[in-house]
Structures are given as structure tokens and as C-alpha cells.
Amino acid sequence: xxxxxxxxxxxxxxxxxxxxxxxxxxxxxxxxxxxxxxxxxxxxxxxxxxxxxxxxxxxxxxxxxxxxxxxxxxxxxxxxxxxxxxxxxxxxxxxxxxxxxxxxxxxxxxxxxxxxxxxxxxxxxxxxxxxxxxxxxxxxxxxxxxxxxxxxxxxxxxxxxxxxxxxxxxxxxxxxxxxxxxxxxxxxxxxxxxxxxxxxxxxxxxxxxxxxxxxxxxxxxxxxxxxxxxxxxxxxxxxxxxxxxxxxxxxxxxxxxxxxxxxxxxxxxxxxxxxxxxxxxxxxxxxxxxxxxxxxxxxxxxxxxxxxxxxxxxxxxxxxxxxxxxxxxxxxxxx
Numbered sequence: 001x002x003x004x005x006x007x008x009x010x011x012x013x014x015x016x017x018x019x020x021x022x023x024x025x026x027x028x029x030x031x032x033x034x035x036x037x038x039x040x041x042x043x044x045x046x047x048x049x050x051x052x053x054x055x056x057x058x059x060x061x062x063x064x065x066x067x068x069x070x071x072x073x074x075x076x077x078x079x080x081x082x083x084x085x086x087x088x089x090x091x092x093x094x095x096x097x098x099x100x101x102x103x104x105x106x107x108x109x110x111x112x113x114x115x116x117x118x119x120x121x122x123x124x125x126x127x128x129x130x131x132x133x134x135x136x137x138x139x140x141x142x143x144x145x146x147x148x149x150x151x152x153x154x155x156x157x158x159x160x161x162x163x164x165x166x167x168x169x170x171x172x173x174x175x176x177x178x179x180x181x182x183x184x185x186x187x188x189x190x191x192x193x194x195x196x197x198x199x200x201x202x203x204x205x206x207x208x209x210x211x212x213x214x215x216x217x218x219x220x221x222x223x224x225x226x227x228x229x230x231x232x233x234x235x236x237x238x239x240x241x242x243x244x245x246x247x248x249x250x251x252x253x254x255x256x257x258x259x260x261x262x263x264x265x266x267x268x269x270x271x272x273x274x275x276x277x278x279x280x281x282x283x284x285x286x287x288x289x290x291x292x293x294x295x296x297x298x299x300x301x302x303x304x305x306x307x308x309x310x311x312x313x314x315x316x317x318x319x320x321x322x323x324x325x326x327x328x329x330x331x332x333x334x335x
Contacts, residue, residue, distance in 0.1 A: 083138020
């Protein structure tokens with residue numbers, strides 16, 4: 001079986017790490033390098049199994065709740081962002097903090113605060129239980145209500161239809177979000193849109209590349225974890241774009257060879273939390289089965305980068321120890 005048999009791969013560009021994920025992962029690595037292990041991280045730094053396992057081996061400890069971190073230690077907040085109450089929990093817990101929230105998520109948080117201060121009802125389009133939604137809702141819980149898709153619109157009630165604004169989770173499908181927005185506008189003609197699109201550039205670009213390949217690829221393989229919202233959306237977008245089949249896998253070993261039956265063109269992409277090494281393994285797996293001809297499908301150029309969290313410029317171990325000394329209580333700060 002060789003590439004000359006007509007089998008080929010369409011490789012999406014851009015794919016994989018976005019600027020926010022790159023910043024967050026590097027932040028954990030820099031913190032470990034500067035302060036030594038352990039560095040505690042509240043929730044997964046990004047939604048990718050391989051990344052989390054790799055950082056754990058280097059000394060990162062992932063926790064679900066702030067109170068799991070012993071006093072006098074350093075805790076990092078993930079790229080998805082946290083509510084103000086979590087910052088207060090860290091302060092009460094005598095912890096030094098590093099905020100690795102993606103700047104694009106921070107933008108949505110600031111919009112929520114501003115519209116709440118102007119007494120708007122805020123309709124947050126997103127998926128219930130997602131860390132980003134929890135964090136954004138926590139900025140203005142008395143003003144925000146979640147709208148989890150067009151089917152939720154019928155039950156939405158607001159105080160004043162002339163003072164309603166929508167915001168959204170950054171990792172949603174563009175098409176799905178706009179379908180929800182259209183339904184909301186039908187119900188609330190005065191609905192205000194945020195000053196700029198909340199769905200992040202990386203999510204949009206990755207979906208655009210998949211749309212371009214979906215019409216040609218009978219099968220699309222999306223590399224990404226099952227708790228990654230943007231990765232799951234790529235599977236949905238591929239099917240809507242015309243792909244006969246699409247699957248989400250963490251690793252090449254999860255690909256079922258039966259998926260290739262009758263397939264001449266395979267599309268490959270990856271979610272915004274996925275390191276390129278995992279895509280390379282999928283390409284190698286496909287090449288071994290005759291899909292060695294790889295064509296790039298480029299939807300956009302990405303040049304955005306974000307600076308690392310400013311907290312990395314301080315001596316956080318010293319700050320954490322000082323918090324314990326000032327407020328009392330035992331701690332187990334790392335050396």
C-alpha cells in the first residue's frame with residue numbers, strides 16, 4: 001500500500017496550540033523552573049490529557065478545588081479563567097497565585113463586569129459546567145443567565161428587553177453560536193452584541209480549515225481530548241461540512257482501522273490545546289497504511305502571541321511564605 005494508490009491526507013492549517021494555550025503551558029513550565037516543584041494548578045491547565053500528564057511528570061499537581069492546596073504554596077489558575085470568589089479563596093488559603101487565564105477569556109470577563117455595572121441582563125451563550133462558563137458567570141452572577149443553545153431561548157426571561165446583551169464562551173462553534181444569537185434577537189429585537197466577537201480567533205480559524213477540507217475528506221480525524229469543547233466542535237463542523245465520518249482521538253493508537261474502509265481522503269486537524277507531536281503520530285500512523293501524500297489546507301495565518309503572566313516576575317515562594325507568617329496557620333511550602 002503506497003501513496004500512489006490515490007490515498008491522501010488533507011492537513012489543516014492552522015491547527016493545534018493557540019496563543020492562550022501556548023502561554024498557559026509555558027507558564028507552568030517556567031513556574032516549575034523558577035520556583036521548583038510542586039506548582040499546584042486549579043483544574044487542568046488546558047483540556048488535553050497528554051499535556052496534563054507531561055506537566056505532572058515535571059512536578060505540577062492538578063487539583064479541583066483551591067482548598068486542596070496547602071497554605072504557603074503557589075497555585076496557578078488555568079487558561080479557562082476563574083470567578084472572583086476563587087481569587088478570594090486563594091487569598092484566604094494563604095496562597096501565592098499565578099493567573100494563566102487566556103487574555104481573550106479575560107476580555108469576556110471584563111465585558112461581563114462592565115455590562116453588569118450598567119445593569120444589563122447578560123445572556124451568556126455556552127455549555128453548562130464548562131470551566132470558562134463558570135468563571136465568566138461568577139463575575140456577575142446576579143446579571144448573567146446561561147443559554148445553552150437555541151433550544152434554551154424559549155425559557156429566557158429578562159427584566160427589560162431594551163437592556164439585554166449577549167456574550168459567549170470563546171470555544172464554541174461559530175455557526176451554532178450565531179444560530180442562538182439569531183433566536184435571541186427574534187425574541188429580543190433590542191439585543192446588544194458585544195463590541196467584538198467573543199469566539200476566539202483560533203477557534204474560528206480551526207473551524208474554517210475544517211470546513212474547507214470537509215467537502216473533500218470522507219473521514220476527518222480530530223486530535224483532542226473529550227473534555228475539550230473546541231475539539232468536539234471540530235468534529236461537528238467536519239460532519240456539517242460534508243465529511244462522511246469524523247472522530248475525536250487523543251492518540252493515534254485510538255484510531256480504528258475500520259474507519260478507513262472505502263476512504264481515499266482523510267482530513268486531519270487538532271484542537272487548540274493539542275501539541276503537534278500528537279498530530280505527527282497520527283500522520284505516521286496513516287502513512288503506514290498508505291496515506292502518505294499530505295496536502296496542506298491553509299485557512300488563515302496566525303501571528304498572535306501573548307506575554308507570560310506578570311506574576312512570574314516576582315519571588316512567589318517568598319510571597320507565599322510571608323502570607324503564612326502574616327496570617328498564621330501551618331503550611332507546607334516547597335523549598
